[in-house]
Amino acid sequence: MIDILTDSQALTNFLNSALRLSIPLAFAALGGIFSERSGVFNIGLEGLILAGAFGAALGTYLTGSPLAGLAFGLACGVLLATPLAVLSVTLGVNQIVAGIAINLFALGITAFLARITMGASANTQLLAGFHRVPLPVLSDIPVIGAIFFNQDVLVYALYLLVPALTWLMFRTTWGLNIRAVGHNPRACDTAGISVAGVRYACLLFSGGMAALGGCYLVLSQVFVFSEHMSAGKGFIALAAIILGRWHPVGAALACLLFGLFDALQLRLQFGNPEIPYQIFATLPYVASILALVLLAGQNVAPQAVGHHYDRRDY
Amino acid sequence: MIETLLRWTYRLKSVWAVMLALLLGALLIVLAGYDPIAAYRELFSGAFLDYWGVSATIAKVSPLLLAGLAVALPLRVGLFNIGAEGQIYMGGLFASLVALNLPEMPALPGILLCAGAGMVGGCLWALIPALLKAYRDLNEVIVTLLLNYVAINLVSYAVSGPMLAEGAPYPYSEEIRPSLFLPIIMPRTDAHLGAAIAVLLAMLIFVMLRYTATGYAMRTIGSNPHAARYAGMSVRRHIIGAMVIGGALAGLAGAFEILGLKHRLFHLFSAGYGYDGIVVAFLAAGNPLASVLAATFLAGLESGANTMQRAVGVPVTVISAVKGLIVIFVAASLAFSFQRSAWAAVLRRRRETEAALGEVRRGRRHA
Numbered sequence: 318m319i320d321i322l323t324d325s326q327a328l329t330n331f332l333n334s335a336l337r338l339s340i341p342l343a344f345a346a347l348g349g350i351f352s353e354r355s356g357v358f359n360i361g362l363e364g365l366i367l368a369g370a371f372g373a374a375l376g377t378y379l380t381g382s383p384l385a386g387l388a389f390g391l392a393c394g395v396l397l398a399t400p401l402a403v404l405s406v407t408l409g410v411n412q413i414v415a416g417i418a419i420n421l422f423a424l425g426i427t428a429f430l431a432r433i434t435m436g437a438s439a440n441t442q443l444l445a446g447f448h449r450v451p452l453p454v455l456s457d458i459p460v461i462g463a464i465f466f467n468q469d470v471l472v473y474a475l476y477l478l479v480p481a482l483t484w485l486m487f488r489t490t491w492g493l494n495i496r497a498v499g500h501n502p503r504a505c506d507t508a509g510i511s512v513a514g515v516r517y518a519c520l521l522f523s524g525g526m527a528a529l530g531g532c533y534l535v536l537s538q539v540f541v542f543s544e545h546m547s548a549g550k551g552f553i554a555l556a557a558i559i560l561g562r563w564h565p566v567g568a569a570l571a572c573l574l575f576g577l578f579d580a581l582q583l584r585l586q587f588g589n590p591e592i593p594y595q596i597f598a599t600l601p602y603v604a605s606i607l608a609l610v611l612l613a614g615q616n617v618a619p620q621a622v623g624h625h626y627d628r629r630d631y
Numbered sequence: 632m633i634e635t636l637l638r639w640t641y642r643l644k645s646v647w648a649v650m651l652a653l654l655l656g657a658l659l660i661v662l663a664g665y666d667p668i669a670a671y672r673e674l675f676s677g678a679f680l681d682y683w684g685v686s687a688t689i690a691k692v693s694p695l696l697l698a699g700l701a702v703a704l705p706l707r708v709g710l711f712n713i714g715a716e717g718q719i720y721m722g723g724l725f726a727s728l729v730a731l732n733l734p735e736m737p738a739l740p741g742i743l744l745c746a747g748a749g750m751v752g753g754c755l756w757a758l759i760p761a762l763l764k765a766y767r768d769l770n771e772v773i774v775t776l777l778l779n780y781v782a783i784n785l786v787s788y789a790v791s792g793p794m795l796a797e798g799a800p801y802p803y804s805e806e807i808r809p810s811l812f813l814p815i816i817m818p819r820t821d822a823h824l825g826a827a828i829a830v831l832l833a834m835l836i837f838v839m840l841r842y843t844a845t846g847y848a849m850r851t852i853g854s855n856p857h858a859a860r861y862a863g864m865s866v867r868r869h870i871i872g873a874m875v876i877g878g879a880l881a882g883l884a885g886a887f888e889i890l891g892l893k894h895r896l897f898h899l900f901s902a903g904y905g906y907d908g909i910v911v912a913f914l915a916a917g918n919p920l921a922s923v924l925a926a927t928f929l930a931g932l933e934s935g936a937n938t939m940q941r942a943v944g945v946p947v948t949v950i951s952a953v954k955g956l957i958v959i960f961v962a963a964s965l966a967f968s969f970q971r972s973a974w975a976a977v978l979r980r981r982r983e984t985e986a987a988l989g990e991v992r993r994g995r996r997h998a
Binding site: 360400403404408409410411413414415417418419420421422423424425426428429432433544548549552553555556559592593595596598599602603605606609610 | 663759777781788910913959
């Protein structure tokens with residue numbers, strides 16, 4: 318345990334695994350920021366991650382190509398986000414109810430479809446996936462290079478997405494519209510912005526992003542699909558959004574913090590095989606709750622989040 | 632006449648939603664290459680028509696109904712208790728801890744003590760999100776969800792380490808002694824007294840919500856917290872109270888699973904009853920008496936699913952997909968209200984036209 322403080326190789330490995338563990342959270346959190354900024358609380362992230370993971374596994378299983386798996390995973394996420402959007406935006410069903418419905422459905426349908434499409438081999442046969450691609454020059458930087466620039470393409474995509482989405486959210490008209498719709502939908506409606514349109518776009522986008530998190534789980538981490546493999550990552554991502562104050566950079570940092578705790582608990586598991594590992598497995602969840610209690614400051618949530626907008630209401 | 636019919640059509644919207652979900656489930660069964668009619672026949676006859684099936688259904692009513700009430704009660708004050716699963720685990724943990732360490736005593740006080748311990752466990756687990764909600768305005772949905780994972784892992788830890796039975800091949804604790812077993816209500820089956828107690832509690836909560844000052848305060852806070860505060864009701868106290876009672880009910884569900892059915896603490900002993908409780912509460916629209924029906928239906932679905940898998944071969948996971956579909960459609964159906972429907976508008980216009988015609992007719996008579 319102490320070796321990560323003294324041995325630089327051990328420290329590098331530890332931080333590298335912390336980063337890898339935070340990637341699925343970060344994809345989901347970035348998507349969640351968009352849906353929450355547009356005024357829709359997306360508790361369905363958990364199910365959307367699972368849909369992405371299932372799609373990635375199925376696509377790769379059928380074609381043998383991880384790229385096809387990625388495309389399939391993305392499609393599954395967007396597809397599952399569609400009923401979520403219909404429920405919470407068009408029908409005005411309580412957003413938490415809608416999200417729970419999506420989560421329950423995703424849990425059942427992915428287990429069922431995995432069983433009938435991939436059969437019993439789904440949990441055992443390793444799928445093709447993405448491999449580490451060290452970036453030239455950058456990966457030669459001591460410590461930092463080995464941690465950040467010796468990863469696979471999905472991680473590099475995330476590095477680009479964080480600044481790109483920050484720019485989109487805070488420097489473009491689209492971003493302004495999204496934030497405005499999440500803040501005061503009536504004013505936007507009056508100004509001729511389609512509230513439902515913006516919310517649909519953001520929800521479908523968040524479905525795709527969360528699905529990318531699921532794709533990463535399957536194609537870069539474990540190379541199999543297993544039932545409920547999302548294991549609460551969508552909920553930790555929700556905590557990261559609050560902690561990151563609904564800002565892509567903040568949320569990414571919060572995810573990194575949770576990844577750090579996850580890596581820590583894995584190390585504790587390996588270092589203490591005589592203690593049942595489950596006690597350490599609670600650490601990321603406890604850390605998320607404690608972080609919310611201690612660090613979440615003034616509530617800066619988008620004002621209209623959680624509320625259905627209906628032109629006929631006053 | 633037409634209006635009454637239409638009103639009832641709308642009132643039964645949950646029923647239509649469930650049927651639609653079952654229909655889509657049939658489609659999934661066809662996709663998987665099985666006969667949906669045979670599958671559903673096995674499912675429903677296995678769940679409700681023979682002695683063993685009914686007993687299996689009743690054994691599942693206990694956790695499902697208690698978990699449903701654990702969700703429904705906080706829903707009355709506008710809180711989402713998504714943490715029933717974790718509260719069930721803590722209830723089971725506390726109940727088994729007491730059951731395994733209790734000195735020799737008669738059955739009744741022993742069982743009461745164990746069940747009480749389970750309620751305390753669930754209470755404490757629900758108190759965390761309740762306090763954070765009331766004093767820090769932290770979203771109870773996220774906190775309860777995260778706590779579920781903590782509780783499940785804590786129980787797994789307990790039965791893999793400190794409570795592991797000697798020579799156990801699988802993580803479970805020692806068996807509790809037979810004097811602490813809950814009485815069985817159908818001879819030679821697993822149907823234990825828990826289901827009956829759960830139904831009694833549902834009635835009690837129904838009366839409490841409808842006829843007591845506390846129930847009135849809860850309903851008021853749920854529909855308009857500002858008005859409730861203005862009327863001098865303590866929003867904080869009722870929020871914490873509803874959540875904690877919900878936690879106690881879920882904890883009791885966990886205790887009954889151990890005392891009535893499993894007789895030892897297993898890891899992963901709850902199989903998602905806490906999440907099914909959410910389905911029960913939504914199906915029943917938060918009504919405790921309707922929860923009894925909803926829990927029985929869902930319990931039948933789950934016990935029948937096993938019969939279906941044995942007889943026809945359809946994987947039981949199709950039923951968890953159907954459960955998800957049920958929530959999706961029931962949630963969607965909530966959006967359809969008679970008052971806002973085109974039918975209501977048509978009927979309103981019809982009434983107005985008739986009233987106008989009536990005036991014209993009366994006017995003629997006077998002239």
